[in-house]
Structure formats: C-alpha cells, structure tokens
Amino acid sequence: MSAQSAGAVILPRRQPSRWIGLPLIGVIIAWMIYQVLTNHGFQWTVVWHYLFEPTILVGVGMTLALTVLVMAIGIICGGVLALVRFSPGPMLPLCARAYIWFFRGTPVLVQLVFWYNLASLFPQISFGIPFGGPKLFAISATAAISSFTAALLGLGLNEAAYMAEIVRAGLLSVDRGQSEASKALGYRPAQTFRVVILPQAMRAIVPPTGNQIIGMLKYTSLASVVGLGELMQSVENIYASNFQTIPLLIVAALWYLLLVGLLSIAQSFIERYYAFGTTAGEGAR
Structure with missing residues (x-):
C-alpha cells in the first residue's frame, strides 16, 4: 500500500539553506543598488553625456x-x-587538424599583433610563380595590412578553428542511420547532407555558435591593440584626454550589455526554430 493511498501527506523536504541564502542575496543586491545610486564616483551625468557621443557611436x-x-x-x-x-584519406584531415591545433594553441592577441606587423616579415605581398619566378601581382604589406585587415584576419582565422570543432560536433550528433535511410530513399550525398544531416545538426550547432558570436562581440575589444577604432578604442581615446576613466568604462559596458542582450534574443528565436518538433522545442513554444 502506498503512502498516498493510506492518506499520508507527503511534505517537501526542508531546505534551510534557502532561508540563509535568500536574505544574503537580497542584502547584496540592495547594497549594489545603493552604491549605484549614491556613489558619486560613477558620475552618471558624464555617462549620459558620452553614451551617444558620435565617436562612441562610430x-x-x-x-x-x-x-x-x-x-x-x-x-x-x-x-x-x-x-x-x-x-577520406590521411592528408586533408591531417592538414585540418594542424590548422585547428595551431590557431587554438596560440593566443588571439599574439595573432593580432603578428598580422599587424606582417610587413616586418614580408615587406611585399605578391602572387606569381613561387621560388623566384615572375610575379603577377605585388603590393606593399604595409598598405595591404591595415588595422582593420589585421583584426579581421587575426580574429577570423582564429574563430574558424573553434567553429570547425562546433560544426564537427554537430554533424557527429546526427545518428548515422539517418544518412543510411536517405540513401535507401535515393538521395544523392549532397542532397542527404543538405536535406537530412544539416537541419538536424543545426540543433547542436546553433547554441554554441550563438555563444561564439556573443563572445566575439566582446573579443573585438582586443583589436584596440592594433589601433582599430572599435568601441573600446573609442572609449580609451576619450578617457585618455579627459581622465574620466570609470564613467567611460561604464559607457562601454552599457553598450556591450545592450548588444549582447539583442544577440541573446535573436539566438533564442533561432534555437526555437531549429528545435521545432523536439520535446525542447515544443516546450519552448
């Protein structure tokens, strides 16, 4: 005979830690709000003055x-x-593994500085027959590798190594029987990948890709080391002249929080789209 049939009342387990943790969290939040409202070091008037300043918007x-x-x-x-x-074959997968190993193994900051100083290693970027052959096209590396180009190459090639592992994990998450079933239906390999494999793999690819995009939004601040005028560099240029360091850092933080919030909302909609038909997707809807 069960406890419910015997008329016994099942009480939830007591968790005294909640009665300790909740007041503690409440005190911490109240202290933070108090500091934000009363601490003059935040200098909110300066923050609002520079929040939509043209240099910041650029x-x-x-x-x-x-x-x-x-x-x-x-x-x-x-x-x-x-x-x-x-x-198939050993060489191409080995080259891909070597690329991923190299770019994941070296700091992205080192890669940014390397690309920015590429002219010291290759003064001229040329295309033609290698090993001393005639050159079809040549350009100065200093002119070709600007701050923007260095940031684009350094961050983009590094991100490719991480995205390769995310995509590979997503493809491996699809049961092999799916591709075998598509072959039985007469699908070509490219059609199998496009219609059967990729849509299912996207359920595993989208969440970490969204995290990578959000992380990249913040990693772009590293481009300030090569003089690119992104958000952090714009903030640094302003507080270097007026010495209002904390208010300008708050300006940067507010913009990053806003952009990350918008990206998070977009990510949630995309995840719901690719989760349609699953238990998680039906629950989200």
Missing part, C-alpha cells in the same frame, strides 16, 4: 561590423574545415 558601428565579418569568416572557413575532417 566605435559601436565598427564593433558590429567587425563581429559580423569575423563570424562570417569563422563560420564559412570552420564549416569547410569540419567537412575536410570527414574527407
């Missing part, structure tokens, strides 16, 4: 542009690398 635009282009490079190159990992 930096925000550069940050968004760099994020979009870097992630485009990362997703396209990473997808190609992931497919190369599945190719």
